[in-house]
Amino acid sequence: MVNMSSLVAFALAFMLLTLPCQGQKKYEREYRIKPGAVPPKSARFINDVFKKATIHWYGEESLTGTTIEAKLKTGGKRYSVEFDSSGTIQDVEIQRSYSQIPAQTRKVLTAQLSQKFDTFTVVKTQLQWTASQADLKTAILTDNLPASVQIRYELILKAQKNRSASYYEVLCEQTGAIVSIHQLVQRNVNNLIY
Amino acid sequence: MDKVFIIASVLIFGALPAFSQERYVAGTLPQVNVNFSLPKKFKLNTKLESRQLFAERELNESGKNRFRYERTDLALVLTKKASLNSTLGGGYLIRLEDHQFVHRFIQQANLVNDLALITVAHRFVVDETFRQTEPLEVRARYRLSLEKALNGREIDAHEMYVKVNNEYLGIWSSNRTDLEIRGSLALGYNAINDTKIELGFEYRVNEFDQPRQAHQYWATVSWFITI
Numbered sequence: 001m002v003n004m005s006s007l008v009a010f011a012l013a014f015m016l017l018t019l020p021c022q023g024q025k026k027y028e029r030e031y032r033i034k035p036g037a038v039p040p041k042s043a044r045f046i047n048d049v050f051k052k053a054t055i056h057w058y059g060e061e062s063l064t065g066t067t068i069e070a071k072l073k074t075g076g077k078r079y080s081v082e083f084d085s086s087g088t089i090q091d092v093e094i095q096r097s098y099s100q101i102p103a104q105t106r107k108v109l110t111a112q113l114s115q116k117f118d119t120f121t122v123v124k125t126q127l128q129w130t131a132s133q134a135d136l137k138t139a140i141l142t143d144n145l146p147a148s149v150q151i152r153y154e155l156i157l158k159a160q161k162n163r164s165a166s167y168y169e170v171l172c173e174q175t176g177a178i179v180s181i182h183q184l185v186q187r188n189v190n191n192l193i194y
Numbered sequence: 195m196d197k198v199f200i201i202a203s204v205l206i207f208g209a210l211p212a213f214s215q216e217r218y219v220a221g222t223l224p225q226v227n228v229n230f231s232l233p234k235k236f237k238l239n240t241k242l243e244s245r246q247l248f249a250e251r252e253l254n255e256s257g258k259n260r261f262r263y264e265r266t267d268l269a270l271v272l273t274k275k276a277s278l279n280s281t282l283g284g285g286y287l288i289r290l291e292d293h294q295f296v297h298r299f300i301q302q303a304n305l306v307n308d309l310a311l312i313t314v315a316h317r318f319v320v321d322e323t324f325r326q327t328e329p330l331e332v333r334a335r336y337r338l339s340l341e342k343a344l345n346g347r348e349i350d351a352h353e354m355y356v357k358v359n360n361e362y363l364g365i366w367s368s369n370r371t372d373l374e375i376r377g378s379l380a381l382g383y384n385a386i387n388d389t390k391i392e393l394g395f396e397y398r399v400n401e402f403d404q405p406r407q408a409h410q411y412w413a414t415v416s417w418f419i420t421i
Contacts, residue, residue, distance in 0.1 A: 029350045029351070029352075029353075030346045030347060030348050030350055031345045031346040031350075031353075032345050032346045058346055058347065158278055165277065165278050166278070167278065186278070187308070187348070187349070188388040188390075188420055189306045189313065189315065190227065190229045190237075190239065190388075190390075190418050190420055191227070191341075191357070191382070191390050191392065191416070191418045192304075192306055192313065192315035192317075192339050192341060192357075193239075193273065193281060193304045193306065193315070193317065194227055194229075194239045194241060194271060
């Protein structure tokens with residue numbers, strides 16, 4: 001037979017002893033923003049370009065600063081438009097399938113990724129445009145891309161390296177040359193497993 | 195949000211008289227989950243859970259509103275990542291109930307998918323329970339969980355989220371076959387360092403092999419700590 005008070009004491013000791021072992025984590029936060037709280041400059045751009053779409057606004061805080069993001073779907077395309085905290089546009093991202101990337105770009109990119117990873121699969125592809133506000137507006141509203149628009153691709157990979165699998169964010173040039181690779185930290189889902 | 199929980203409490207506990215002819219128990223279900231990260235992608239989950247009853251009614255008896263401590267479980271489950279989104283695991287649970295120990299062996303598989311706005315998790319479990327005076331009981335369980343941040347798309351530190359579970363349990367032993375269905379709704383808070391606290395309500399119904407089903411109403415408190 002087990003004494004109840006010793007069980008409670010065990011449980012409390014278990015909880016308290018484990019707490020000091022926790023470490024510190026980098027501060028990063030993403031949150032929803034009401035349309036009225038968005039910088040007027042960015043709200044104006046989105047309302048001018050995407051007249052009938054439902055816009056979801058998000059803020060992202062990190063050690064490097066705060067950015068504002070508008071997410072929307074229109075004409076069968078998913079857009080993500082990023083602004084800095086003053087409302088100045090940073091880039092426009094459009095979701096694509098990997099097969100929509102030009103074959104030559106894919107060939108160059110695949111060759112590089114095959115060297116960096118043992119295996120990989122592309123789980124998300126985004127076309128990224130960077131330019132002035134006026135040129136980005138033209139690029140979105142017409143099919144004619146102004147020459148000043150920088151085209152890049154952002155991919156999310158599920159990849160294996162040294163027998164360890166992880167998600168990676170890869171940014172590459174239009175030519176397929178890799179600009180950057182970042183390993184993504186998977187979030188803790190213990191409360192969904194046990 | 196406090197108002198939601200007060201209203202939900204009133205609805206759940208206030209609904210008990212409506213089941214005046216049914217068998218039921220109502221109480222609290224607190225649990226502490228401590229997860230240890232081990233080498234080679236292994237994790238050890240230790241879970242301490244107990245049940246305290248505040249109201250109960252047996253068949254052909256009138257309902258009783260009184261406090262009764264029912265049982266305490268201590269479970270140890272070792273899991274290993276099978277892929278980026280899935281884990282396989284096995285463990286052991288010891289339960290203290292009516293001054294007797296109950297032993298259970300657990301085998302489980304999980305699949306967790308982060309979608310754009312919600313996280314969907316599937317848990318498949320088979321367990322075998324050994325009691326001193328009863329035959330071996332085998333259960334096959336499936337649980338679907340949905341989790342959504344209350345602010346934005348991701349559950350960041352210091353943010354709240356909502357979690358919904360629906361679980362089905364097939365129960366077999368040499369003298370009975372039964373089904374149990376569980377549904378729960380919890381409001382969670384993601385503190386820093388992967389510590390989460392969830393408050394919620396859970397409803398369970400079982401004994402489908404009997405003329406009248408048994409209902410359970412639980413106020414749940416879960417604390418998840420990762421080391």
